[in-house]
Amino acid sequence: MLIRRLIFIGFAFVTFHAAAADDAAQQAPQTTPQRVLFVGNSFSYFNNGLHNHVSSLIKAAGKWQTGTNRYRLKTLSGGRLAEHVDGFSSLIKQPTGREWDVVVIQGHSSEPVEPKRQAGFIRAANELIKQVRQHKATPVLFMTWGYAGQPEMAQMLADNYVQLGNAQSALVVPVGLAFAQIARQHPEINLYSPDVSGFDEAGNTIYDATIKHPSLAGTYLAACMFYATFYQQSPLGLAYTAGLDKSTAETLQRQAWQTYTQFYGEAK
Structure with a gap:
């Protein structure tokens, strides 16, 4: 199996005990999965x-095969990876001929970078990856993004997901890096949706100070990143825009491909 070296930008996050990201090989995408299960929160x-957004991009590209392609989602609100471990084997077990090609693993937004939760994150990720492989599927790690206005968190998440992927020879989809690039280059595109924490006496909405969940543009960028990785092709020009204006959608499509080519070192 072809292994490519990762061009790694940033600093090593020393609390992870896997091999340093710039000293290990990074798995590059090699195949196009038809049946994909997303597990996260x-x-x-x-x-x-x-x-659903990834599926729509595939359909816009004319690559969706009814009866063959299957994309599903299993989530737990606020869930950490450890909360997915129990019962995970039965979740991913499928009838013969319907097995998953890929299982995408998405951890809690902050557990890879919180000192008290990192060890649990690694243990759970390793267990889930093992179970995925026992079911003859390929594990894929979903690199999440830093919270709005926290670029240092984005880099730590990227570092830690890469180190975990390298240690497990698992593919990492660098969604967080695409978010960071858009935040730097196109701040006019809002990738985040604030969470409501309550209301004041006048009935005005009070939002959480921490802004982390994706806006529609953020979800669309993530979908473009998965399309680029799964098909090793640019999503630029695909008609599906998720209802975003064409200019915004094209900017996100273009950024997904740029992140893909930079992260894996070459375009296919």
Whole structure:
């Protein structure tokens, strides 16, 4: 199996005990999965589900095969990876001929970078990856994004997901890096949706200070990133825009491909 070296940008996050990201090989995408299960939390189910947007991009490209392609989503609101471990084997077990090609694993937004939760995140990820492989499927790690206005968190998440992927020879989809690039280059595109924390006496909405969930544009960017990775092709020009204006959609499509080519080192 072809292994490519990762061009890694950033600093090593020393609390992870896997091999340093720039000293290990990064698995590059090699095949196009037809049956994909996404496992995660609200980062994946916001905006009618990430899997539906990826499916729509595939259909817009004329690549969807009814009866062959199957994309599903299993989430737990606020869930950490450890909460998915029990019963996971039965979840991913499918009848013969309907097995999953890929299982996408998405952790809690902050557990890879919180000192008290990192060890649990790694243990759970390793267990889930093992179970996925026992079912003859390929595990894929969903690199999530940093919270709005926290670029240092975005880099730590990227570092840690890459280190975990390298340690397990597992593919990493660099959604978080695409988010960070859009935040730097196109701040006019809002990738986030604030959470409501309550209302004041006048009935005005009070929002959480921490802004982390994806807007429709954020979910669409993530979907474009998965399309680029799964098909090793640019989503630029695909007609499906999720209802975003064409200019915004094209900017997100273009960024997904740019992130893909930079992350894996070359375009296919």
